[in-house]
Amino acid sequence: MPTAKNEQYQGPERRERSVLKKLKKVNKKKKRDTDDHTSRANILFLELEEALSTFNSVKNTNVLINDIQNPTELMGNFMFTRDRPTIIADSVDILYQTSEGDGIGFVPKSMYASPFVEEGDDIFNKFTAVVVPKTIVGDKVKIKLNMHHQFYSEAVLLQVLNSNSRSTPRKDTLVVCQKFEECSGCQFQMLSYDKQLQLKRDTIVKAYRFFYPELLGELDQSEFGKVIGCENQYAYRTKLTPHYKVPRVIKNETLSIGLNHVNPTMQVVDLESCAIATPSINRALTITRKKIKEEVKNEPLEAQGRQRTILLRDGLRMNKETGEHTRACYGESSKVMTEKVEDFVFQFDPSSFFQNNNSILIPVLEYIKYHIGLGAKSYKYLVDTYCGVGFFGISLSKSIPKEGKVFGIELSERSINFATHNAMLNGLEVPKRMQFISGSADSMFKNEEFLNSGIKGKESIVIMDPSRKGSTESFMRQLLEFKPKLIIYVSCNVFTQARDLSLFNKLQEEGSISYRVRDVVGFDFFPQTKHVETVAVLELLD
Structure with a gap:
């Protein structure tokens, strides 16, 4: 069951003005998105409608799309990362798979929303659709609610409760990357390859x-x-673009060089290697990481905080005289x-x-x-x-x-x-x-x-x-x-x-x-x- 902390949370007037300003920006962007019916925002909305239909069928309910809409006050309270309420949903069924590889489940608003909405708002028989990365239909999960949008909430996966059950196709023993749970690069390492192909066909x-x-x-x-x-199901990718930010206090051990975290509020995931990248790229990544950590010590003050992207590409290194060739990694300067x-x-x-x-x-x-x-x-x-x-x-x-x-x-x-x-x-x-x-x-x-x-x-x-x-x-x-x-x-x-x-x-x-x-x-x-x-x-x- 969902549990709430910081139940008496209430922000100052300055924070409320900031909420309205940010929501205005979000709504302006959403309005632009509606011009393209195939935008990610519009596709997700169509998927939420299908997920809701599945939810109604499974739970024998009649929840409408407006019943999962999040009030402005609720979105505002979950907007800021520093003082966002900690809401844990202890057991959520994943009922639908999105084309982005995420799972969708539903949490009753009555279990957590009352401290964050205006008195008198009806939150009974209302639900929050939660989009949970690294989950698959059949999973039963424990999650933390994150940023709220108009019709859904982002969520952070804390635990898969039935990972060893036949009720889910998940097989965690198939995961080969130690950073899989954090890194946004892969979504399906926990699935058999046949299941992956079926999900991709479902997307088509x-x-x-x-x-x-x-x-x-x-x-x-x-x-x-x-x-x-x-x-080749691993070690096939011939291009990798890891990135990093030059920290304001430069310490080698805290410099993360890698790909985006699955949780957008977190920093870059530090990757020493990538399971789907070719061997030559991973060899070059090791050398490049060491070189960057030495170079950032001498970065000028104005460069601090800027994001940098590294381009690594696998290609042929050919002997022009004999025609013999080997695989090698090249950078942007090549x-x-x-x-x-x-x-x-x-x-x-x-x-x-x-x-x-x-x-x-x-x-x-x-x-x-x-x-x-x-x-x-x-x-x-x-x-x-x-x-x-x-x-x-x-x-x-x-x-x-x-x-x-x-x-x-x-x-x-x-x-x-x-x-x-x-x-x-x-x-x-x-x-x-x-x-x-x-x-x-x-x-x-x-x-x-x-x-x-x-x-x-x-x-x-x-x-x-x-x-x-x-x-x-x-x-x-x-x-x-x-x-x-x-x-x-x-x-x-x-x-x-x-x-x-x-x-x-x-x-x-x-x-x-x-x-x-x-x-x-x-x-x-x-x-x-x-x-x-x-x-x-x-x-x-x-």
């Missing part, structure tokens, strides 16, 4: 249920969103990174985007090649939008006939320079066979260089690999007008992917052009974490 299905539910009724439910696993995927070599600067798990890239390419192969060699062109340093266009170039062409566009001019360099590095003729240009994908199909390339939609494959924010209506309209025979949409955010494909479907209903979503599949680029990549394949119907 959820995204389409939220933003493109019509598609769920059109495709085979037994296969929709199936997630293809990764061969000029060029080198990677090899199948028979292709790629070079890029450390700050450029390149997928951070090489072991899953070949299965992704094989999947795309399979769907290209279904076209019976009817494709002559490959259009690589959001092309980066040319990974997809170059890797798939063998799937295009010799008389065909790969054309890519990317906003970053530096990335385009590397894409052109990579094409030549792999013996591909530029610009006859491979052409990369700098520009916005939103205006690609109106770009003069593209129009002069002679590429026709009826003989084309379009690859889309946008950032987390997804694509735009402008791009989707142009894509529909271009009429490629095949569209491959690769996404690191399945919610924006589902939103974009729903929009594409609505746009095509306005005219006579018709596409069918052939398949939606997930790939586990980041085992032990909440993340999942998805590939959707769309084909033009004759």
Whole structure:
């Protein structure tokens, strides 16, 4: 049962003014978030509604969404870290899993809220939804309530009460990292790999249920969103960005260098190594930590308190004479990174985007090649939008006939320079066979260089690999007008992917052009974490 301390808590007038000021800022940000239906805030709200439905079903109640809304006074009392009340909920059932990898449970407001709200407020049959990191559906947990938001409260996990019970899929013996409970880098080390893949598939299905539910009724439910696993479940990540703050009183033993704490009120988690990072990165991390601890002793006063980020990237160190290579770690000061995927070599600067798990890239390419192969060699062109340093266009170039062409566009001019360099590095003729240009994908199909390339939609494959924010209506309209025979949409955010494909479907209903979503599949680029990549394949119907 929840218990409360500091029950007579009441802040001064100055604190009340500060509460109103901060809440105004929070509400202003939330208002901006509502402009994007796929924002994390809006997705969490949809998940809270589903969690509440589960709660009502399990508890045989009829709690409404307004019944979990937190009064302003309650949010204010839990806003400040120095004097936040200590509220412990002794036994909470985790009933729902969020796409961020957290668990959701419910705590009765009547058990703790009365000292912190105005007299007369009805808190009976009202509940607080608690979002608890590092928990899984089936867990029974002891938690501490943290920051309160409009419809939920953050919570700190204190203890899993049934960790050895069959009622939870949790297996704590699977955890390999000593900092797992604190570090926000991984969410699922306590789960079997099959269970992790199932949760990621659930996220894919959820995204389409939220933003493109019509598609769920059109495709085979037994296969929709199936997630293809990764061969390496640890020691796979080729990029790590630990950070630290220069303390005002410099003592080596108190300088934390690592990743964010799962509790946002806490400092950075000090990491001597990372279980999902490659061996070369962990070796470099040991050396870098020692170097930083020596350097901060001489930091100027004005640098104190500033956050610094370290960039560590795993890449190939090649002998130019023999072609022999080993894995090594490079920092931000390195000029060029080198990677090899199948028979292709790629070079890029450390700050450029390149997928951070090489072991899953070949299965992704094989999947795309399979769907290209279904076209019976009817494709002559490959259009690589959001092309980066040319990974997809170059890797798939063998799937295009010799008389065909790969054309890519990317906003970053530096990335385009590397894409052109990579094409030549792999013996591909530029610009006859491979052409990369700098520009916005939103205006690609109106770009003069593209129009002069002679590429026709009826003989084309379009690859889309946008950032987390997804694509735009402008791009989707142009894509529909271009009429490629095949569209491959690769996404690191399945919610924006589902939103974009729903929009594409609505746009095509306005005219006579018709596409069918052939398949939606997930790939586990980041085992032990909440993340999942998805590939959707769309084909033009004759």
